[in-house]
Amino acid sequence: MVDNTLAVVGVVEAASRMLRDRILSGALAGGTPVTEAWASAEFGIARPTAKAAIEQLVMSGLLLRTAHRSARVAAIDAEMVRDVYRTRALLEAGALRTLAKEGVVPAAAVLANEEIAGMAPGPDPATVDPDIRFHTALIDGLTSARTSRMYRTLLDEARLCMAQVQDRRLLDAAVIAAQHRAILDAVRDHDGDLAARLLHDHLGSAEERLVDALGA
Known part of the structure; x- marks a missing residue:
């Protein structure tokens, strides 16, 4: 049985x-x-x-x-995109502030970003997987099973949104990698507020580009 x-x-x-x-x-x-x-x-x-x-x-x-x-x-619309990205920003910003207190930079985030940085310049749907791994590594860096489990409930919807962005050729791999690197540098320098602001700019850029594309 x-x-x-x-x-x-x-x-x-x-x-x-x-x-x-x-x-x-x-x-x-x-x-x-x-x-x-x-x-x-x-x-x-x-x-x-x-x-x-x-x-x-x-x-x-x-x-x-x-x-x-x-x-x-599920059909992607502006309301769904904004809600997914707003929820991600809340969870990830909190994780960055916690990590920055000790200057802890998750190795998995560094590796994922190096993968993106090694891609040819320009938008590429292949950035979606390492980008998801980068952001997940920030959450997993807290070593909280409950927080990681909560964050993963968002991943499919986040991946769906990100795939839509990349399918429309809106984001450049080099830009993504540079923004990620700046976030990690701020965490390493114990500046949680800066890391959170950079994160909001990073996620906000993807959110607005996707919303604009959906409107078009």
Whole structure:
């Protein structure tokens, strides 16, 4: 019984991951309905398994479900973008101020930013993954399982927003790397307020560019 339960959980996770990848790659556009019948046929899984996979993505914010309606891919709009980035800024600014007290610069953040800095100049969708790792490393630097868990509930929506930004060729890899480097320098210099201001400018720039692009 235990082995069978674990097997079912594994299938649900795999189906959820495949569906998530479809959404984040843009293969499933905002507003696209995702029914249990479709997911069952598409991934060759039982409908209860498809339902469980869909519910995982509803919980992460990638799918939206209203009463008596099928789930749909979350459509990015200005209100969603501003809320995601505002919440990120609140959590990350607090993390930076805490890290700056001891001048602690997370090694994982440095490595992620070096990856971005090594990319060719210009906008590149490949910056999304290391950029997410950079910001996650700031949170993980607190070594608080609860804070890290809370932050990760935002990651899928943040990744969706960032993918939209990069797909529209709005952000330059060299600019991202320089802004990250300035934030880390401020933390190393024990200047939490400066690090927080630089973070707000950094996130605010991405937020405004995406909102403007959505409006256009």
